[in-house]
Amino acid sequence: MKVTDVRKKYKNTWVLAEVLKENTLNQVLEVRPIFASKDRNKIYEKMAQTPKDKAVTTLYTGKLTGSFLF
Numbered sequence: 001m002k003v004t005d006v007r008k009k010y011k012n013t014w015v016l017a018e019v020l021k022e023n024t025l026n027q028v029l030e031v032r033p034i035f036a037s038k039d040r041n042k043i044y045e046k047m048a049q050t051p052k053d054k055a056v057t058t059l060y061t062g063k064l065t066g067s068f069l070f
Contacts, residue, residue, distance in 0.1 A: 002030055003059065010036045012062035014043045019055040028057050
């Protein structure tokens with residue numbers, strides 16, 4: 001599933017997904033959703049249970065507001 005499709009299907013939701021395809025800059029293009037929740041902590045709990053050899057990513061499909069430090 002393309003990341004744009006995930007954003008449409010799971011609006012304003014945290015999504016844990018297996019990475020299926022990346023571009024040359026390692027940006028995620030296609031994923032297989034594993035778990036979705038409005039609660040970010042549940043995503044982290046599920047991520048801790050995933051096998052270490054599986055490439056996963058987290059996505060938030062809503063609009064981020066406020067100040068963030070990366």
